[in-house]
Every structure is written in C-alpha cells, then in structure tokens.
Amino acid sequence: MKEILKKVEQLTAEVEAEVIALRREFHQHPELGFEEENTGRKVAEYLENLGITVETGVGRTGVVGLLAGENPGPVIALRADMDALPVTEKTGVEYASQIPGKMHACGHDGHTSILLGTAKVLSQLRSELKGSVKFIFQPAEEGPGGALPMLEAGVLENPHVDAIFGLHLWPDFKPGQIGLGYGAVMAAPDKFVVKIKGKGGHGSAPHEAIDSITIAAQVINGLQHIASRQIIPTQPVVITIGTITGGYRYNIIADEVEMTGTIRTLNPEVRTEIPQRMEEIIKGITSGFGAEYEFEYIKMYPPLVNHQEMAEYVENIGRQVLGSEGVQLIKDPVMGGEDFAYYLEQIPGAFFRLGSNSGPETSYPLHHPQFNIDEKALVTGMRVLCNLALNYKG
Ligand code: NI
Numbered sequence: 001m002k003e004i005l006k007k008v009e010q011l012t013a014e015v016e017a018e019v020i021a022l023r024r025e026f027h028q029h030p031e032l033g034f035e036e037e038n039t040g041r042k043v044a045e046y047l048e049n050l051g052i053t054v055e056t057g058v059g060r061t062g063v064v065g066l067l068a069g070e071n072p073g074p075v076i077a078l079r080a081d082m083d084a085l086p087v088t089e090k091t092g093v094e095y096a097s098q099i100p101g102k103m104h105a106c107g108h109d110g111h112t113s114i115l116l117g118t119a120k121v122l123s124q125l126r127s128e129l130k131g132s133v134k135f136i137f138q139p140a141e142e143g144p145g146g147a148l149p150m151l152e153a154g155v156l157e158n159p160h161v162d163a164i165f166g167l168h169l170w171p172d173f174k175p176g177q178i179g180l181g182y183g184a185v186m187a188a189p190d191k192f193v194v195k196i197k198g199k200g201g202h203g204s205a206p207h208e209a210i211d212s213i214t215i216a217a218q219v220i221n222g223l224q225h226i227a228s229r230q231i232i233p234t235q236p237v238v239i240t241i242g243t244i245t246g247g248y249r250y251n252i253i254a255d256e257v258e259m260t261g262t263i264r265t266l267n268p269e270v271r272t273e274i275p276q277r278m279e280e281i282i283k284g285i286t287s288g289f290g291a292e293y294e295f296e297y298i299k300m301y302p303p304l305v306n307h308q309e310m311a312e313y314v315e316n317i318g319r320q321v322l323g324s325e326g327v328q329l330i331k332d333p334v335m336g337g338e339d340f341a342y343y344l345e346q347i348p349g350a351f352f353r354l355g356s357n358s359g360p361e362t363s364y365p366l367h368h369p370q371f372n373i374d375e376k377a378l379v380t381g382m383r384v385l386c387n388l389a390l391n392y393k394g
Contacts, residue, residue, distance in 0.1 A: 001320065001391060004125075004128060004387065004390050004391065005320065005321065005387065007125060007128070008121065008125075008321075008383055008386045008387055008390070009383065011121040011124055011125070011386075012117065012121055012379050012382045012383050012386065013379065015117045015120050015121060015382070016117075016378065016379045016382075018117070018120075019113045019114065019116065019117035019378050019379070019382065020113075020375045020378060022046075022112075022113040022116060022117075023109050023110050023112075023113035023375065023378060024095035025042075025095075026039060026042075026082075026104065026109035026112055026113060027095050027096070027097065027104050027109045028095050028096070028097060028098045029097075029098060029099065030084030030085075030097050030099060030102040030103055030104045030109070031082070031083065031084055031102070032083060032084055032085070032086060032102060032142075033083040033139055033140030033141070033142055033143060033144065033146065034060050034061050034083075034139050034140045034144075034146070035061070035083075036061040036082045036083055036139045036140075037061060039082045039112065040056060040061050040062070040063045040082065040137065040139075041056075043063045043082070043112065043116065043137045044056050044063050046116050046119075046120075047063070047065040047116070047119055047135065050067075050119055050120055050123040051123060052065040052066065052067050052119060052123060052135070053065065053066045053067075053068075054066075058150055058153045058155060059138070059139065059146055059147075059148075059149030059150035059151075059152065059153045059155070060139060060140075060146070060149055061082075061139040061140075061146075062136070062137060062138050062139050062146060062149070062150045062153075062155070063137040064134060064135065064136055064137070064150075064155055065119060065134070065135035065137075066132060066133075066134050066135075066159075067119065067122055067123055067126070067129070067132060067133045067135070068126070068132045069126050069127075069128075069129025069130055069131055069132060069133075070126050070127045070129065071127075071129065071130040071131070072130065072131065073129075073130030073131025073132075073392075073393070073394065074130070074131040074162040074163070074392060074393070074394035075131055075132045075133070075134060075159045075160065075161050075162050076131070076132075076133055076134070076161065076162060076163050076164065076165065076388070076389055076392050077133070077134040077135075077136050077155075077156065077161040077163070077164040077165070077343075077349075078115055078118060078133060078134070078135055078136065078164070078165055078166070078385050078388070078389065079115075079136040079137075079138055079164060079165070079166040079340060079343065080108070080111035080112045080114065080115035080135075080136070080137055080138065080166070081108045081111055081112075081137075081138045081139075081140075081141035081146070082108055082111075082112050082137055082138065082139055083108055083139055083140050083141055083142050083146070084097075084102050084103055084104045084105070084106075084108065084109070084142075085102070085103055085104075085105045085106055085142055085367060086101055086102060087101075087102070087103040087105040087367065087369050088100055088101050088103065088369060089103040089105070089369055090369040090370050091361075091369075091370050091371075091372050093372065103369065103371075105366070105367050105368060105369065105371045106141075106142065106366050106367055106371070107168065107169035107356065107366065107371070107373055108141065110169050110356070110373055110375075110377065110378060110381070111167065111168070111169065111381075112137060113378060114167070114354075114378050114381035114382050114385065115135055115137065115385070117378065117379075117382045118135075118381075118382045118385040118386055118389075119133075119135050121382060121386050122386055122389055122390070125386075125390065128390055129389065129390060130392075130393070131162075131392070131394070132159060133389045134155075134159075134161055136150065136155055136164075138150055138339075141338070141339050141340075145300070145301060145339045145342075146339065147301075147339040147340065147341075147342040147343060148339070148342050151342055151343070151346065156343070156346055156347060161347055162347065162348070162392075162394050163310060163347060163348045163349050163392060163394075164343045164344070164347055164348075164349035165310070165314065165349055165350055165351070165352075165385065165388050166340045166343075166349070166351045166352075167351070167352050167353065167354045167381055167384070167385070168338065168351070168352075168353055168354065169353075169354050169356045169366075169373050169377060169381075170353035170354060170355060170356060170357075170366075171356055171357040171362060171363055171364065171365060171366070171371075171373075172353070172355070172357070173328055173353060173354070173355025173356070173357065174355045174357060174358060174374075175355055175356060175357075175358055175374045175376035175377045175380060176322060176326060176355065176376065176377075176380050177322065177325070177326050177327070177328055177355035177380075178314075178318050178322065178326065178327055178328070178352045178353060178354055178355065178380070178384060179328045179329075179330050179352060179353035179354075179355065180306075180311060180314055180315055180318065180327055180328070180329060180330060180350070180352045180353070181306060181311070181329070181330035181331075181333060182306060182308065182311050182329075183305060183306060183308075183333075184266040184267065184303045184304065184305045184306075184333055185304055185305075185306055185330065185333045185334070185351065186303065186304035186333060186334055186335075186336055186337060186338045186341065186351075187236075187238070187264040187265060187266050187303055187304075187333065187334070187335040187336065187337055188263075188264065188265050188266075188268075188271050188299070188300065188301060188302050188303045188337060188341075189262060189264060189300045189301060189335075189336065189337030190262065190263045190264075190265075190271070190274075190297065190298060190299055190300050191260065191261070191262055191263075191297075191298040191300060192260065192261055192262070192263060192275075192278065192295070192296060192297045192298065193258065193259070193260050193294075193295070193296045193298075194219065194258070194259045194260075194261075194282055194293065194294070194295050194296075195256060195257070195258050195293060195294040195295075196212045196215050196216050196219065196246075196256065196257045196258075196259075196282075196286055196291055196292075196293055197212065197255065197256050197286075197291055197292040197293065197294070198210035198211055198212035198215060198253075198254070198255055198256070198257075198289075198290075198291040199253075199255055199290075199291075200248075200252065200253055200254065200255035201252075201253040202251070202252070202253070203250070203251035203252055203253055204251070206253060209253040209255075210255075210289060210290050210291050211253045211254065212246060212253075212254050212255060212256050212257040212291060213246060213247060213253075213254050213257055214289075215257075215285060215286060215289050215291050216244065216246065216257040216259060218285045218289075219259070219281065219282055219285050219286070220241055220244075220259070222281040222282075222284075222285050223239050223241070223278060223281060223282075224239060225281070226239060226274065226277045226278065226281065227239050230277055231270055231273070231274075232270075235265070235266065235267045235270045236264075236265070236266055236333075236335065237263070237264070237265055237270060237274065238262070238263065238264035238265075238335050239261065239263055240261050240262050240263075240264075241259050241260070241261040242260055242261050242262060243258075243259065243260045243261075244257065244258075244259045245257065245258045245259075246258060263278075263297075264335040264337075265303065266303045266333055266335075267303070268302065268303060271302075271303070274297075275297040278295065278297065279295050279297075282295050300337060301337045301338065301339045301341050301342065302341045302342065302345055303341060304337075304338050304340055304341035304344060304351055305341070305344055306344070306349075306350040306351060307344065307348040307349060307350060309348065310348050310349050310350035311350045313350070313388070313392070314350045314352050314384075314388065315327055315329075317384065317387050317388055317391060318352070318384060320387070321383050321384055321387050322380065322383075322384070328355075330353070336366075338351065352384075354377050354380060354381045354384075355377060355380070356373035356374050356377040357373075357374065358374040358376070359374075362374045
C-alpha cells in the first residue's frame, strides 16, 4: 500500500498541470444537460489516447471508458458528471465561461478533469491494477438526470461493476480534505404542482365567489403541518412552496391559483408517505370551501445512501492518502439531491465531498455565479480515486 501511495502521489503530481488546463478548458465551454457533445468528444479522445476502450452516446451524451488491469480482480466504477448550469458567470477569472447564460457553477468541469487525470494515472499503473476500472462520464446531473438513462443503457454491466465511487467539489472543506458521511447524505429532491380551482367574482362580493387565494393560504399552512405534526420528528422533511401564481387585479377574486414546490426527504418510507398526506390535506381544505384541486407529485432522484462498508473503505483510504485531518466526517446530510443515488440503489458504493475552499474567492456556494474552486483540490481528488481503484479487493 505504501509503495502504491507513493507512486500515485508522484504520477498525480506529474499530471496536475494538465488536469488544471483541462478543467479551465471545460470551464470556458460549458454545456447544459444532454448537450455535452463537445465535452463528451474531448473526454472520449483523451481516453482513447490512453489506450482505454471507449463507448460514446451512452444514455444519450454519456461516455464510458474501460481500463483492464494486468491482474484479475473486481470491477470498480468511478463516476463524474459533465453538465453545466444556466447561470451567467460573474467570477471575473481569465478562464471564465465564454458562453453567456451557461456556467460550470457546480464544479462538474472539475469532476470531469479529475476523472480524466485519474484515468491517465491508472493507465500508467496497469501492472498494479487488480481487475478493471470503468470510468463513467455522465450527462445531465443537474436535470433531468443522466444516471438513469446510463443505467438503462447497461452502464453497470459488461463487465458487471462490483462497486462505484463518486465525488463532488464542496466549498465547506479545504483543499486536501474530503468530507464523508455514513447512511443517507443527500435527499430525494421531489417536485409538486397544486392547482386550486375556486370561482371568480367581484372583490366586493366574496359570498358569491370561491376565493382560491384564501384557500391557497390555508393549503400552504396545512402542508407545513405534515413536516411539523405528522412525520416522526427524527426524520427530516422539507416542504417548500417556491412559486404561487393567480389572480388578475386588486378588486377581482381569483378563480385559480397554481403553486409549485419541492419536497426533500432522506428516508424512502417517509418519502412514500408524503404525497398521500399532501393530497389528503389539499382535498380536505379545498372541499371544505367548495373548491376543486389538481395535484401532481413528481418523483425525482432517490435519497443518496452511502453503503456502510464502502463509506468505511473511503474513510480508510482517505486517511491513508490525506492523513487523519484529511477526512472530515459529516454529521448533517444536505437536503440537496444528486443522481449518483441511482447507482447506489443498484450496487455498493459511496459518494464523498472534495474540499475546494481556501479563502473568499472559493467560498461561494455551489450554483452561485461566483462559484469557483481552489484547483489544488483536483490533485487531491485524483489521489483518492486512484487509491480507491488500486486497493479495492472486493
Ligand atoms: Ni453538482
């Protein structure tokens, strides 16, 4: 292990400048979900030049590389996402996005570059590699989700993948650190739409109308009772109404109100319970006031649940690679979503956070127009991923 650690340290240091340059190039040319044609082409060319077997167009714009080690052993997958966000960049860096309205504001440019650098280093260490490594470059993590189409295209088969690992750049930690959680670490980010259909009328004659706005107010309060009064308090639930639309004029009673929102849960059973409870409340309140409703609940990604043994493996490797301070255990999950969750529903694996914040310029949150990373994080990511691949015994 010590010898492998040293080799990885040396080889990742050699590739670091190239990976930073790759990241800057991806950063300047961001592509949104399922538009990752140029990014995918660049990824495929890079892998082919390393002698890695490449498959393109997997789950539309995804790219998969397979590197066989010189020794028999398990197959592990490492996954990066490639898509950018519809955000106009405001970092002012020289390598800022050249496309107005599109930006790598979630660090996926970094994830893609880290995985390419990892592929390069591992391709130089085939004699040390037991088994094979599948490099999964996934589209559309930000939505509508590229993991599921890649899974449907069989990304975890031929050869069957035994375990999968992924990372996300994260401004809560410093470069040289990773953040790791056990169990559920990210939420199911579901959506909903509620329409309340009353009866319009003159603002001076409410008794002749059915006011969808006052009913909407009751529904908003009622829905919050699910989180505070109906679900076991030890299980987190977020109910956020993000938009509310309705009405015509100050003196007209609105006939219809539409609200959209998001529900965040960590526990699959709680998640299943929520839509029914929501509908009961919406139905009860609207019928009590003589209104009608439409309700649509849209299931998005599942909660992201790290597998116990795989999280232990990441912790163990992380401490050997980065020292004991290098692994920060996360106590609180975040209620954001991540479609890496779909892979973990199929096979063992773990997802960890890669520290990227070394000061004010790299402290902005993910998705912020000034989001940026300390690029020292890239080599840390490569070192951890290489060692996860080289030491995995199945
Ligand atoms: Ni992201």
